[in-house]
Amino acid sequence: MLKMSNVAKIYVTDTVKTQALQPFNLEIKAGEFVSVVGPSGSGKTTFLNIAGLLEDYTEGNYYLNNQDVTHLSDTQKSRLRNEKIGFIFQSFNLIPELNLFDNVEMPLRYRSFSAKERKQRVIDALTKVGLANRQAHYPQQLSGGQQQRVAIARALAGSPSFLLADEPTGNLDSNMADGIMSLLKDINASGTSILMVTHDLEQADQAERIIEIKDGVLTESLASQKVVA
Amino acid sequence: MIATIAIGIAATMVTYTVNYMMTQDPVPSKSDRLFTVHLSSWDPNMSYKLKDGKEDIPIYLTYQDATNLYADKKADKQTIISFHKAMVRAGEQPSGMATMTYLRPTTHEFFSMLEVPFLYGSPWGIEDDSGGNPVVVLSKKKNQQLFRGENSLGKEVLIGGLIYRVVGVLDDWTPLPRFYTTRSEAYTEPRGVFIPFQSSVNNNWLSGTDGSVYCWGEVNFVDLESVKSSECVWLFYWIELSSPKKRDDYLAYINNYAQEQRSMGRFQREQMNRLMDVSEYIEYNEVIKEDGNIAVWLAVAFLIACLLNSMSLMMTKFHGKGSEVGLRRAVGASKINIACQFSCETVIVGLCGGIIGLMLAQLGLHITAQVYSHLHAELMEMNFELMILTVVLSVLSSSIFGLYPIYRACQIQPSSHLKSL
Secondary structure, three states: OEEEEEEEEEEEOOOOEEEEEEEEEEEEOOOOEEEEEOOOOOOHHHHHHHHOOOOOOOEEEEEEOOEEOOOOOHHHHHHHHHHHEEEEOOOOOOOOOOOHHHHHHHHHHHOOOOHHHHHHHHHHHHHHOOOHHHOOOOHHHOOHHHHHHHHHHHHHHOOOOEEEEEOOOOOOOHHHHHHHHHHHHHHHHOOOEEEEEOOOHHHHOOOOEEEEEEOOEEEEEEHHHOOOO | OHHHHHHHHHHHHHHHHHHHHHOOOOOOOOOOOEEEEEOOOOOOOOOOEEEOOEEEOOOOEEHHHHHHHHHHOOOOEEEEEOOEEEEEEEOOOOHHHOEEEEEEEEOOHHHHHOOOOEEEEOOOOHHHHHHOOOEEEEOHHHHHHHHOOOOOOOOEEEEOOEEEEEEEEEOOOOOOOOOOOOHHHOOOOOOOEEEEHHHHHHOOOOOOOOOOOEOOOOOOOOOHHHHHOOOOEEEEEEEEOOOHHHHHHHHHHHHHHHHHHHHOOOOOOOOOOEEEEHHHHHHHOOOOOHHHHHHHHHHHHHHHHHHHHHHHHHHHHHHHOHHHHHHHHHOOOOHHHHHHHHHHHHHHHHHHHHHHHHHHHHHHHHHHHHHOOOOOHHHHOOOHHHHHHHHHHHHHHHHHHOHHHHHHHHOOOHHHOOOOO
16 A cells, blocks of 8 residues: 655755665555654654655655655645545644634545535544534644544544554643544554554554664564564 | 735825826717817917917917807807806895805807706707896706705896896716816816806906906906907817817818908917817816826835735745644645635735725725815715725735745645644
8 A cells, every 4th residue: 555665865955965764665555553663853754754745755666555656746746645644643733713623624625525525524533533522612622632533533534545643642641642542543443554653662562563763764573572662 | 914905005095096086087978079279369579478488379268269269150069168256146045145156157058068967957048148148057056055956947046136047957067177177177166157158248247356367458457348359368268079080170260260360460479279179188287287196106105015014924924824734735735725725815815905995095085085175075086996996906916915925835845834733
């Protein structure tokens, strides 16, 4: 479903070239739950941005659902993001001026769904995260865990092939974090692939595969082997 | 942002409205077919005046020339326009209610040539002109003053102590600029009382009590016959031709007339006889001053300053929305989607600015009308087209000045803003 061959990223300024990611190969199959771990500044977010088509890579090839995305236009990449990828962020990234319904509906507005279908998808997504009865509320009226659930509903509303989660529990206490992890596992169990960046090794261990990034170098280990911090 | 645009739009539109209304074509259906006639009848020993360093001729005719040309009736229509002022009251009003009123002695063609609308009745007839009958046409405002706006046809009006009978009442009529006399009257209301020119002659109302009479040679102002046969110029003379192409023919006619007069000892100066159509006469009279255009350009400069300020505010606002842009891009919005979203915002900002600016402009025009109460009130009134223009200008200008902020917003890298929402 996701295949990267010799993908690398170099940031170039006037005077300095920085190798953010060394060339790497990676393949994630449909339905897999993959964790990405590594110290701050190691390149985790850069990797996730490349995987999410938010950032270009400087070398290699990236195939998403067997489609080479290297030379896609901005509009084509946007459509692919909208249809195939769901994003979950550490700080939820909900728009405070919009209520929950409108927040969840936002990605659907960039697709040719009818208003009726958008409404049904929003309600279904909010139902999955247990917040259907609060669709008229605003983000600031919710707890952190609830806000992250809304963000997950937003990611799910478009029925993506896989979710990219950037430290989804980073701003939550342990109880809320457990709830979110449980929800992600349920989503994964229903067939959606998940690629999750986390600092929490216990959470990382709940994935089937763990990718470690250190100084821009990707290495992979099975979850059961545990990653040394 | 909206307030900035609104203030800029209001200032621009107040200035533009006054300038626009001042430069309207007062008779668009025939402004190229109406001509004023000017003759070189002045003193052979001294020029009438200099204009732009060159000799100029009077814009008025002598009584004898005006009546001669009028009697010839060589144009399709022609009219003599004079002036006088007298105490006026309705016959049924007590004498103490008489007010000093500016009169407009003219001929019956005046009304059809200038497309004057009538509320009641009609212009007086040819026989009233030739006989100088005591008939009067009142403006709507004067009819309101004298007869409370009622149908006053047949009623008596005392003008200078003489009884006149009302034959017509005008509807609202506000030619802007009021081109057919002098520059000083261009933006004042039309006179309220119209009487046959011959009637004013019969009444010996030839004195220039409220207008200019320029003379050379011998004249005795006490003796009517002396004034009538003098070289004093004081009458406006306008003609209407069925086609602008007939202009040359009519000019040839007045040149021939001048030659005839020359052979009789008059018109001894170089002949500079001329016809001027409405726009030429307005330009000659300098009714529309260059100052007005400069004021409009200054107002436009102020608007641009406001728009630049607004653009800066937009930049700040859109930059502040960088994380929202990043989020929208992440969930599938293309740059085009982002551009559309912010374009909608700039249009709405422009629309709101335009509507508020329109209200401010109305307020500004109202205040201007109060300050310049001696000018015609319609100068300070926006017509429907100007109202639409105000809003369209606001939307258009805010959209144009929003292009760069929108472009910058579209360049936002989503990956660099997603952690800051």
